[in-house]
Amino acid sequence: KPNGLKEVYKNNFLIGVAINANQINEKNEVQNALIKTEFNSITPENIMKSLLIHPKKDTFNFELSDKLVGLAEKNNMHIQGHTLVWHSQLSPFFKEIKDSTEMVNELKNHINTIVGRYKGKIDAWDVVNEALNDDGTLRKTAFLDALGEDYLSLAFDLTKKVDPDAELYYNDYSMTIPAKRAGAIKMIKRIQELGTKIDGIGMQGHWDLNTPSIEEIEKSIVEYAELGIKVAITELDVSVIPMPWDFSGADVNVKFESGDPTMNPYPEKLPDSIQVKLAERYEAIFKLFLKHEDKISRVTFWGVNDGDSWKNDWPINGRTNYPLLFDRNNEKKKAYYSVFNLK
Numbered sequence: 001k002p003n004g005l006k007e008v009y010k011n012n013f014l015i016g017v018a019i020n021a022n023q024i025n026e027k028n029e030v031q032n033a034l035i036k037t038e039f040n041s042i043t044p045e046n047i048m049k050s051l052l053i054h055p056k057k058d059t060f061n062f063e064l065s066d067k068l069v070g071l072a073e074k075n076n077m078h079i080q081g082h083t084l085v086w087h088s089q090l091s092p093f094f095k096e097i098k099d100s101t102e103m104v105n106e107l108k109n110h111i112n113t114i115v116g117r118y119k120g121k122i123d124a125w126d127v128v129n130e131a132l133n134d135d136g137t138l139r140k141t142a143f144l145d146a147l148g149e150d151y152l153s154l155a156f157d158l159t160k161k162v163d164p165d166a167e168l169y170y171n172d173y174s175m176t177i178p179a180k181r182a183g184a185i186k187m188i189k190r191i192q193e194l195g196t197k198i199d200g201i202g203m204q205g206h207w208d209l210n211t212p213s214i215e216e217i218e219k220s221i222v223e224y225a226e227l228g229i230k231v232a233i234t235e236l237d238v239s240v241i242p243m244p245w246d247f248s249g250a251d252v253n254v255k256f257e258s259g260d261p262t263m264n265p266y267p268e269k270l271p272d273s274i275q276v277k278l279a280e281r282y283e284a285i286f287k288l289f290l291k292h293e294d295k296i297s298r299v300t301f302w303g304v305n306d307g308d309s310w311k312n313d314w315p316i317n318g319r320t321n322y323p324l325l326f327d328r329n330n331e332k333k334k335a336y337y338s339v340f341n342l343k
């Protein structure tokens, strides 16, 4: 029997995980060991976002990112850099730039410094993150305002120039929504028509027990692959508690009173029946991934265990969620075994 998930799927795709400072710390022995056994790709969950790595024009913080890269290299793991150009967790100085020349210069400095430092070490980059609205139009950001839509190809070109061997990805969420999918395809075709290198697309897998459907996920994988690029499932977590947009008819912005059962249905322990549902959902998802293994480069979980997951606090603070394969004590859940035993 193989030792961990990375061995189970070694001939299919990489099995990745997002980590934060807590998992880099060598004192976190249990999770350190688990990461080595189960995963062969690492994404920094937060450490390389501009706000953390490049908070001011002339200030770069490389302490944690150096450690993360060191840990991955020591264990022969693939590294997915995340992320170079994103409107969120964005350093304030970028938001203030209005002038196009200044924006080009600061993007160059940002990309040259970070990609240059890890050239040959970081295997792939999420060059641009979340540039699209859910209706498929381009999101209004400081980058779009200053440079127009071709800031996208500029970001890819700048990255390629510094590290020609790195794989370059576009990454976004809700990539299964038809309008957004159409927008993404149009955007990538435009980038390709400009002669810009783009190697892959990351579909963030922030999903839940019922949505998106397997059919929608499949259609998306197939259509993205038809662009001649790789598909990665990034940021996979399957929420077992309802998101505001799941409450039928509810306003997404409505504030739910604490104590509302719809807000935190399983605060202490996930009932067995839901554990089983989660395991079945993961099984169906991985069956689909295996069916399309020729198109899929990597599947990355967004966190090691349920306690680490951002889904406990997002989009409503203080809820308890159980979206991953390991529980809060780093024990394997039913969902782990359904993925492990699938092959």
Ligand code: XIL
Pocket: 045, 046, 129, 173, 204, 235, 310
């Ligand atoms: C999230 C992290 O998981 C949180 O810890 C942080 O507070 C906010 O960002 N899309 C992305 C990720 O591309 O970088 C986000 O990560 C989740 C949504």
